[in-house]
Amino acid sequence: MTEPALPPQYQPGQIEQDLYQRWTALDLWRARPQGDRPSYVIMMPPPNVTASLHMGHGLNLTIQDALVRFERMRGRRVLWLPGTDHAGIATQNVVERQLGQEGRTRFDLGREAFVARVWEYVDQTGDTILEQIRGLGASCDWSRAYFTLEADLSRAVREVFVRLYERGLIYRGEYIINWCPRCLTALSNEEAERQERDGSLWHLRYPLADGSGHVVVATTRPETMLGDTGVAVHPDDPRYRDLVGREIRLPLVDRLIPIVGDEGVDPDFGTGAVKVTPAHDPLDFEIGRRHRLAALDVMTPDARMADTVPPPFRGLAREEARQAVVGAFDALGLLEATAPHRHAVGQCYRCDTVVEPRLSEQWFVRMAPLAAPALDAYRDGRLRFIPEHRGEEYARWLENIRDWCISRQIWWGHRIPVWYCQTPACGRVAASRTDLAACPDCGGPARQDEDVLDTWFSSQLVPFSALGWPERTADLRAFYPGDVMVTAPEILFFWVARMVMMGLEFMDELPFHTVYLHGTVRDTLHRKMSKSLGNGIDPLVVIERYGADALRYTALAGAAVGTDVILDPNDLEASFAAGRNFANKLWNAGRFLLGNLDGPARPLAGPHRGVVRRDELSLADRWLIARCDLAVREVTAAYERFRLNDAVAGAYRFLWDDLADWYIEQAKPRLYGDRPGGDVARAVLAATFDVALRLLHPAMPFITEKLWGSLPGRTPGATIATATWPLPDARAADPEALADFALLQELVAAVRSIRAEYGVQPGQSVRALVSAASPALRRAVAAEEAAVRRLAKVSDLVLDAGSPEGAGSAVLSDGATVAVPLGDLIDLERECQRLGQEATRLADLVAGLTAKLANPQFVSRAPEAVVSREREKLASWETQVAALRRKREQLGCSG
């Protein structure tokens, strides 16, 4: 069987597409509900159906895929469950914008036609994001993909709503909520994002009704004064105590309003007197309620001044009204001061419009009873966060939790399953799992609530609703509870905390035991990548130019626990070249290997399994096998600890530094048949390369699959994706080989350095004369002399040689001196300087360490192992310094 020749540069595009198709055809990702091995379940945070892939997804999905592939190779029954979120407001906005381009609004269509239109849109484009996710190589179980608005999940939504309603945890009431005047809906507290803004604090004079003076109130929102129904001061404030109970004649609207004393007023802020607008401010609402003040809503849903306010303010947008009110006060001589004031303003998380606190009747979930068990789970260690400190954020939110406004005045979503009896005498309000045509009490006509539920109400159920709950399905039994939640910190409260609460409430078990919160993808100015800033990186472009593996490599390498991933949108090369280069390196190592597998037949099984006898292994073979085992241990531990950057780096170093730069170069003569032992080298190379591919597969699935599949001896249908994860092997440990080969590397590096220093032509061979070699170096040279000669381009390697004149020299860590005779090329002064610098550097270290070891405190208090290690270090350095000084003496260096 001959593969078509592999091109010298890895071309990811077609290969990746073909491989994903092959994986799909093999149906590798479908989770098995039954089996001996434990399951491993990750719920993919469902992207919005309207979304297109951005780097945040890229990071999030790559991390999950790496974890899932790792565990799959370790034999777990993996379920990585994908899905999409109907994303109520976001999706509705998209379709409304489309309608807007046709000059129409959703109201022109009416509810039914509009919802049909959104479905049409979703059916057409809803798979886009899923297709893009495939491009990343995501190994999720597409057969179980869900959509939060599909029938099964909608049924779960109703079930949950009704159960919570029956338990009294859902109620309807009139409170101040966050209102988006552009989306025309209520929002939860979490959906109103606080943004610091520069504003003003206006000091307004409110005349006393009896004309005996005035009170000055301070406000950031003067336009709301049109709805003022009182003025509040702290009851103990000596400045105002006597005014409590008197009345203000409210300017512009000419209304008499009372001055009340309320503990909620901070006497130290502003003037200590607060205008009270119960319909437009949460604090004012509380104050108003305590003092039975009327609540006047002075705005329309789109935040214009309502008909209830007098001209000229009526009909003005709230920003215009603000200017107009301030102007009017100024004209009346009632504007006392204007001061710059920076404060946090709520913004709609979907459209950035400043939200309007507004009195409104909405549905709420009582959160405190649900939050308590979720907090306990964290406190008693059942729920773990990575990084750990995120757990405190979670806890603090739960401790201060407020009720959750779940009704939205939009059409796209789960309609609230509540029906109102239209018969006035009955007036029954019924929450129902099934649609009601008539009132369950009186049989009269019933009308369903017009509102829909917050999108997050359905997504919080996904860990069990997507598995078939409330049916007790096989999937539910097999895959709940899950294991790890991988997500961005932004949705810790929106989603993660709520999933925990719902899981505990309805399944009596946590939905996952670990929450892994990765960083945010930012640009080099540390700004979050976003469409509006135009600082995004399109993952599809990256995949096309550099390959999905390169993107994944970059994401993982940058994903150290607790840090953000910084990428430069203006320099893709800086961000992704390393990953592409590494893929190419792998590719070429594979190409080399495949091109050199011909030769004396020898089973290509792992040396760990003893196919090649231990006494046949050369020093380099033993060294590589030991390094490989260390890499297995390091990478495995890194994955287990979510240290994905370490996992990638460990595999990278083994593959590139050890296997490619040293072992392959060392083994070439054997592989070319110039020296005996080619069969052993082939076996070692094939086995360790196989291990390296497996270690890298979770991070770079495409290229590892491609190469692994090309290795000889593969049965058709074999895939690295389900190959077993390499296990550490105690028999591979070989401290002697590690140490000896390290000395050999030093020797080669020393000769190369001398060659470069004196500009020896690359083709020119040199002699290398070694004196005072340690037993380890003697062993190493005896074993691998040919390698040294080849790697350092040395014609003669002589041990126990005297150091001649006209040579460049270096001292190795075992104290051996290497001399490379270079005749005329040598500059004696330069040579003296080189050796002198090195001697001085080491002598300083020796002095420091000598002092340390002379310190009885250190010797007595530091652990024995540390002390002996330091003694060995000192001995080594002393030997080196002595050797360097001898050499300088011999050269007749001055100083």
Add this chain to the structure above:
RNA sequence: GGGCGAAUAGCUCAGCUGGUCCAGAGCGCCUGCCUUACACGCAGGAAGUCGGGGGUUCGAAUCCCUCUUCGCCCACCA
């Protein structure tokens, strides 16, 4: 206003329980090489007061305090 995180080479970052750290990697930079796997490469090299100051310790990039600068989360001072 509270709470938290970060600051290490020109850039992006590792450095985990204080001692294998004589501070590393990738990119960029300099020098030399198209050496029959790879120039997306090979070899050699330059580059760091580990943000400033103080402390604890035999020993600090690592722990503590403080200052500076950036970032995040929370928050009804109108």
